[in-house]
């Protein structure tokens with residue numbers, strides 16, 4: 473498939489993640505494994521294997537039709553394309569799990585992993601599956617951002633152009649949507665504007681634009697009408713659970729997109745005890761992987777747990793957080809469970825031995841008040857986890873996508889099993905802080 477490179481570069485590449493970036497020169501390419509040598513550039517971009525919105529809908533409907541364990545519901549429509557946002561529910565246990573995928577449209581492997589997981593839960597007969605279905609009620613949104621996942625044509629909503637993916641949706645801000653354009657979530661410089669939906673949730677689920685006083689806004693650019701919304705802590709409709717180090721919350725989202733509204737409603741109805749969100753990050757290495765000699769391995773996935781002042785205040789831990797106090801609206805018990813939720817993923821990958829899969833790293837944490845985890849987890853006291861599989865959808869070919877799907881399926885299925893049998897509570901939560909912080913490396917194919 474021919475790619476419009478110029479347009480893709482303008483709209484597609486957004487660096488996610490914190491941490492260091494080190495440059496890999498051509499002579500160093502063989503130094504890294506298993507990604508080195510990198511997939512040849514001509515194989516690097518291939519959207520053929522990703523499910524379009526129509527294909528995803530058909531797959532989910534097939535699974536639903538063939539199994540009485542599955543409930544499929546359309547819970548909304550995307551802002552630009554009007555494509556369905558699907559929610560799948562499975563199991564009827566007392567522990568509630570909520571999972572969202574592909575809130576960034578160019579981070580597609582979560583949706584593919586969910587299709588596999590749903591097939592297993594819909595049809596599997598292993599005792600472990602029965603234990604999961606008896607003990608958990610699982611709510612999955614396979615694709616939060618159909619606009620970004622299925623961006624076609626000049627305006628993103630066409631049908632005759634070439635398919636490509638991008639991070640944002642395609643909501644264009646118009647007068648009356650909000651007092652100002654939210655500088656932290658709106659891609660106003662894009663050829664086709666839109667919102668980063670994982671900066672667009674509100675810590676107040678009933679937030680209504682213009683109800684807020686003018687002075688909550690801190691104006692960044694008068695001419696462009698850009699400002700950031702900072703909410704005084706006293707006005708947040710939540711009780712602090714672990715002290716309160718802040719006077720106000722910065723960069724609060726507005727919840728004015730149909731996608732975040734659908735997810736928020738789904739979340740509150742599911743009333744989850746556990747919440748997971750799936751993403752992609754740029755290429756990273758496991759910095760401890762060369763300890764026994766030999767070259768460093770790339771990290772297959774980083775995990776991140778939201779936590780608050782209690783864990784942020786412990787001595788001797790390298791957090792490398794950009795904000796040291798974390799999220800004080802999470803109870804200490806919830807923070808502990810969040811750390812266990814991420815820690816168990818590394819546990820699970822140890823079965824594969826040293827190599828491609830056993831390279832789980834830690835993603836630096838700081839609260840993003842417009843994000844799914846930091847704004848919604850406190851609403852129901854849900855423990856949270858962020859999965860960040862390595863490589864964006866534009867940077868690898870088929871083979872790498874298979875490993876990204878596999879590590880996601882392994883992590884999520886192990887999570888289900890360990891919540892269902894209660895053994896998640898045996899995970900030493902401090903193992904999370906033993907995970908090495910991921911270090912970014914530069915993909916030589918990004919220098920184009």
Ligand SMILES: [Zn+2]
Nearest residue numbers: 576579751752
């Ligand atoms: Zn993401």
